[in-house]
Amino acid sequence: MDYQCGRMLETFGHLPVAWLLFAVLAVAGFVSFFAGRTQAVTVGHGQTERLNSQPNYHGYFVAMATIGPAAVILVLYALFGDSIVRAQLASELPQRIRDLGSLELGQYIDRISEQAARRDAASTGNALFDAATSRYTDLLGLSRIIAVLAALAAAGLGFFFARRQLSVHFRARSRVEDGIKFMLFLCAGIAVLTTIGIVASLFFEAMRFFSRVSVFSFIFGTEWNAQTGADFGAIPLFFGTFMIAFLAMLVAAPIGLLSAIYLSEYASPRFRGVVKPILELLAGIPTVVYGFFALQFVAPIVRAGANWVNGLPFVPDGLLAAQPTSALAAGIVMGIMIIPFVSSLSDDVINAVPQTLRDGAYAIGATKSETVKQVVMPAALPGVIAALLLAVSRAIGETMIVVMAAGQRAQITPDPTADLTTITVQIVALLTGDTEFDSAKTLSAFALGFVLFIVTLIFNLIALRVVQRYREKYE
């Protein structure tokens, strides 16, 4: 008997239990659905229009009541079951192992669970370890049996009580719909959780950083040597970030805006049909490709150009730094990347201006450009500004182009051909490769991330607010 029981526990400990449960729940769902449905038809004496809700909804309701509690129990078990088993096992281990300290104890149990996962594993020779392994398997099996039984019981209870509720006047539909709505709400909640996660992780890691480096010296310091862990003055990074974003906007804003205007006001449908997807193609290209382009193609040209300028007779030698990677190269390419962003946002905004306004202008004898400049653009201005703000925010947060083409040197110089570094570059530099989460170097990346988040957040908030106002105006 004991042996039998042990075998069973062990079998359960090894079973691919997740799939099994899934199948059981699915079957339970089907069965309860049809049970509920049939009962509803019986209750309504075959005349469905007498029922408050259609028979199917009664079926759904019963199925929901059956699966729901069981699923909750199983999810809870999936989340906490393992820890409980581990805690139980740890409490049963000899004192000397329990004295090891949480880290090593954890590793020890990890080894046990790995060993247990190997079904046909031979004895390791370590009696204690083997015993612990077999105990672990048994505990795991036991916990699974308990969980499954609990789930089945919950399912049974749910099924029972759900069926008792069914009647002609029972509002099965609204109950089912409440369930659906709750599930939808949970999904919406994930987005919020993400933000909370971002803010919390950035904030706490940043706080840990600021407990080592003062906020003041971080924000107002002009020396950045994070790799050596010496200086954490972020001003050069801010400078580099905004310099490159500025250069990018210099490229993107006029080109994006003018092409949006041309496409929406002048271009024939055919031209528009061809060119618009081409511009959107620019948006679809991954940033790493832009980075490669900047590094391989634009940076050498910029450098050559800078050298040419340096070689001009009236230019003092070495006026431009002419580095192999430069802010200008990154800026230009980033600008190209942002063109479709600006143009498609502006295009939306311009298209939202009602045709009747244009007709109004044409009808009093305005030319097309007058209509655009004096009627359409003023109407679209808030939206366009918002689009530009969003583009700036995008430029600030852009990573790959600058990582690949902007350089690593934290310096403040107005020379666009010099290599500058940005916040994002430093985050990547500080966090790539193996990192320990305790050094100031790593934590500084989070502090930078926090700053980046806040800055882009402000831009976004302003822009989105403006856009919303704008939309409300024309909708």
Add this chain to the structure above:
Amino acid sequence: MARNEAYMSEHIVTAFTDELEHLSANLLRMGGLAEAMINDASRAVVTYDLELARQVIKRDKSIDELEAEAEKAIIRLIALRHPMAADLRAVLGAMKLAGDIERIGDLCKNIGKRCLELTGDENRAAVKGIERMSRAVSHQLQMALDAYLRQDVDAAIRVLELDDDIDDHYMSFFRETLTYMMEDPRQIGSNTHLMFMAKNLERIGDHATNIAKAVYYMVTGETATGDHVEARLKQSGGAG
């Protein structure tokens, strides 16, 4: 009314067509009543049937009521249906028609009342004159109503032509009766009544003419003073 014109299909809102047809049917019924009243009134005079005369007097009330109803229906139609073009003409024409028929009823009633004042031993010749006139007038009214029913312009014009005959009838009756009165002053009273009866019949003829004019207007949209009717109407102008 519209049903008689080939090119005019039904209204999309059939209730409108229904109402228009109802109105027209009612007017025709009124017209029939009036016609009967003319005949009965003259029969009462000729046969000196006082009971019949009293009936005629009573019957006027029905026509008055029908006229009031028709008028109400017309106002309803104008207020709620906003008739346009031919429909509007039909409705306004109906209003005139109703008024004219109501007047015919009044005049018949008046004949009936005067009949009660008679003695029964009037000059037979004069009475015959009344009978003849009433037959002519009744025929004229019938034709006018027929023109209305069929929305027939030509028939309407023929009615207008008839009016001259009636006027002639009346004039000769007037002179004749005047002679009788001078011959036999005792008959002055009753003859005066007969004269007024004749006058009433002449006026009924006028109203029948008006009905024909209204039909002409309804169908053509022009008042019956247009060029091609003028010649025929020249003599019959003015009230008798």
Add this chain to the structure above:
Amino acid sequence: MARNEAYMSEHIVTAFTDELEHLSANLLRMGGLAEAMINDASRAVVTYDLELARQVIKRDKSIDELEAEAEKAIIRLIALRHPMAADLRAVLGAMKLAGDIERIGDLCKNIGKRCLELTGDENRAAVKGIERMSRAVSHQLQMALDAYLRQDVDAAIRVLELDDDIDDHYMSFFRETLTYMMEDPRQIGSNTHLMFMAKNLERIGDHATNIAKAVYYMVTGETATGDHVEARLKQSGGAG
């Protein structure tokens, strides 16, 4: 018309108000003409002024034309402005008014025509009777038009009351003239004419009554057979 009622402001489309007022003014002008015709016709009879009689006959044409214009304007208004409620009543009332005034014109013309048939040496008493009646009728018409101008229901009711007097006038005139005719058979011809004149005047009174009824309807929206007018109208029912 609307201008006289405190609660009724102008239409937002002032052209509509203009047209309504124009129509009303035109009817009043027609009414004025008709009043003058009554007076002139009776003067022509009294003074045996054949020239005046002929003038009166001629003048009827103006009234007829005005009536045709008014009728056209009314159709226009209904077709193009779609009057509703009080406006609709005003327009339809105006249509009746125009018809009545036109009839008054006709009747005056008839008096004028009959005047031409007179000899100038009729019984002065009978002629006086005509004069008296015409004065009463003219007064009644004036009051009716005044009620219309002021859209005054009470005034309209007073007009309805007046009608009884005129009927009395007519009845006494009828009997009186009958006596004269029997007394002097030579005068039968002219007296018959006078009798018909009186009848015409009585009918003019009826039309004035109709005008008052139309005013009553315009203002209240009820036909003048309502409970509170009934008592006063009881005696004057039916055509004379």
Add this chain to the structure above:
Amino acid sequence: MNSPAPSPSEKGSFGSAAAMKRLKQRHRAEMRFKLYGQLAIGIAIVALVTLLISIFGQASSAFSRNVLTFDVRLDAEQVDPSGERDPEAIARNVSGFNLLLQDNLAEDFLPGETDRARLRELYGMFTRLAVLPIARKTAENPEIIGTGQEFRVALADDIDLYLKGGVSERKSLKLGEIQDVTGTLDDGIDVTFADMKAVEDLRSALETFRERSEGDNQPAALIQLGETWFRLQDIDGRTASLTYLAGASTMPAAGTNASTLVLEQSEENRTVSDRQIAWTMLLKEDGRVKSVFNTSLFSHSDSTYPELAGTAAAVVGSLWTMLVTALLAIPVGIFAAVYLEEFATKNRMTDLIEVNINNLAAVPSIVFGLLGAAVFINFLGLPRSVPLVGGLVLGLLVLPTVIIASRAALKAVPPSIRDAALGVGASQTQAVFHHVVPLAAPGILTGSIIGMARALGETAPLLLIGMVAFVAEVPDGPTDESTVLPVLIYKWSTGAERAWEPQTAAAIIVLLVFLVLMNLIAIILRRRFERRW
């Protein structure tokens, strides 16, 4: 002009002279404005075209690869020293195969050579790991051991690059017959060319290269006489002094036809030596070096040697990552959108969620990387460099995109449809799931695909969760260590050797193909099902 109607003089003509003049100005402004727009579009298109051309230009060379053909007998001693025919052991025996091929090469070119440097130079013609496919093939078919087999091995990246013209500018010249030969192979020979003009050509070629390059670079010239290659030491008049490089160790006879290969870069400035070039040329003449389509780009995983590196592991890693991303972002995104658009009551809470989602969509992607590093790796203790974590991070990253696209699609369904459903007595949920969601489905799907395309191209956040690791094995599941295409591109682009450049460009093209496919699907969906209300 202020009067309501124009004066009669204007009748028939349109506008006064002043107005016409003004109109001309206005039309000129119109043309200018239009031109600006065209210019802007032109610049944007030129930028795109330049980008694509530069990448395709770079990548084109990576799609072909030069291979070296060997015809060897698989000596059992060397291939399977244990003699057990254990496939695993054979597959692992890289050095055995390597030696076999090295010996084969040495036999041909440097028979009996003992100079290790010279041998190493020869062995540098291919990399050690290049024999791996042979080893595997042998392991699969152990019966071929002992038989003669023909194998193809990838040529070393530098030599491959040289053949594709990447190492140095070069020029081939025919020098005509030689008149006279003196000296010995060991000490160097002097040859006199018959054709003076050819010699002049050679000289001028050298001169041009010299002028073009900076510093103390000396262009080199390799001269082929028959089967033998010499290095040009000096040239004087028609006589050139040459030293032996490679090939048949026979003195060239007079009358042999000579040709030369002039190289811009001197040997010191090159990654390929003169001798290697000479060997390559000889192998090429033999037909042993051939250019073939580079299948390893797709079949191989990452490698430290560019000629062996491929995208297979990264592609599979990307697919696993995308799977996780899709499973997270698409259902959650759609449900969240349905909730927010159709069910959420308007209050501060939903306003907050709304603002929050819009903001989240604009948060820099790298911040999500920080989130992943801090939460998934540091806090939850999930392993680094696995598609599971990468997929989760990217899932969260594109979640707002999916939500916003789905909401837009839901919003585009006119409210009249909802009213209609409610009007016949459908509940709100029925109205939404029977009518609104099906109508919005094409839009939702398009948005989801575009979101996935964005995730596929995303790099920065994955760097921070360690997906930049070197992965030589194709991952089997979402919890295997792996990398993804864009990260691979980033990694390759930072490679020191020049051969990485075309390799990177080629990888970019692989990535772009995937993206184009996804976007095509999205466009087709949109075109096919788009409904305008």
Add this chain to the structure above:
Amino acid sequence: MDGNVEDFTETRPKQAHTMSEMIKVDCRNIDVFYGDKQAIYDISLAIQDRAVTSFIGPSGCGKSTFLRCINRMNDTIETAKVSGQIYMDGADINDHSIDPVLLRSRVGMVFQKPNPFPKSIYDNIAYGPRIHGLASGKQELDEVVESALRKAGLWDEVKDRLQAPGTSLSGGQQQRLCIARAIAVSPEVILMDEPCSALDPIATARIEELIDELRERYCIVIVTHSMQQAARVSQRTAFFHLGKLIEYGDTEQIFTNPVDSKTQDYITGRYG
């Protein structure tokens, strides 16, 4: 003769006298607020069965808002708050025990713009009966669909293309399709919110004709911008102004002799 007089008016039942017996929906003291703004002020109104009642008034007078109280469509607007009682056949529809979803199957609604589902004509009609389980088989459903389309006077036009999308019909046909869709769930009351404002005069006339036919079976309430339309189709008319009910009575009386001067001014094109 008197019989004839009666006969002349027989097409118009004398509702005023029989009204109390035929009341279908009885609204008492309805107030509606949108947020803090009051849209409807204490309106009480009894709507007759088997008759067309029209709501007229200048825009913003609350006529649509009031209409939407009757099938609780205001529930779908979050800020809307309705107070007062609406009795339908004696039961208060605002009661908690009444499911608005079921209510709406008894009170059909037709909207300003024709809004057929982008499905086939057949499915447009069949949707309501399906979700309410009004037909148990394909054949029964076919019958329901045909009957609804016949009642809406659309059957002959569409019977050969029931599988064509509903949106392929013309505007007027679409609106009749929407009416058929409402009829298909066998409602007792049909609410129409400016059903012709998006249609041309011809299509409008067809719809009006249809409304006139449907009056024999249903209690119809129509909100309209056009006084003329109210005059043409309705037996009873309610005039709203600034959220208040100014006058309610027989259509004929409202249009020929309104009691309230505000009604008079509105109807005759004077204002304020």
Add this chain to the structure above:
Amino acid sequence: MDGNVEDFTETRPKQAHTMSEMIKVDCRNIDVFYGDKQAIYDISLAIQDRAVTSFIGPSGCGKSTFLRCINRMNDTIETAKVSGQIYMDGADINDHSIDPVLLRSRVGMVFQKPNPFPKSIYDNIAYGPRIHGLASGKQELDEVVESALRKAGLWDEVKDRLQAPGTSLSGGQQQRLCIARAIAVSPEVILMDEPCSALDPIATARIEELIDELRERYCIVIVTHSMQQAARVSQRTAFFHLGKLIEYGDTEQIFTNPVDSKTQDYITGRYG
């Protein structure tokens, strides 16, 4: 007496007799194609000056399309092709030498939906005169603006808030602002494309009133959905059907005694 008769009709000039002298726009044999579809079939029509001409007809009859030929607004639609001649004061507006921009300053247009520019009331009006250089200084511009607003009957309502945005006005005011904007460039012809279809009856009546006033100075053409409106505001009416001109004549005649049976059927609510 006869004088009085004349007087009674004096508000309506007898256009029929004086028409030939007063023609402002003479359209001859106009065909319009949208792509391959013909929208207008050979329409010839002479529009009088200082009068309101209305275009009526069922939707899709081409009345708006035809209207847009008169100021060449169809030029802005790419697929549209117009053939035929339109003479304005004798000059063919489709001639190459005529700049549509100048033409449109002489032929103003008012649209279905009020479309004020998102600028101040003042700038809405001043925009046209500015681009056409119709006012040389600030003061002159002020005068132009005031005069236009006065003519549009809006001055008293907005004179104290000329700097308020045009969109802050009510719908009816906005439409009058648009009319003022059209007037400000001193056009000779004003085209109105269903100018009241987005407005409530009261605002509609105000616009109709305004149109009636403007008739004294301009040649006005109005497209309208509502026959009643055409009846109220216009002196001449053209009835369109399926892209063809069916009947054109005095409004009164069209509405009381139309010649063509199609017109009759349309106007009386019969059809086809």
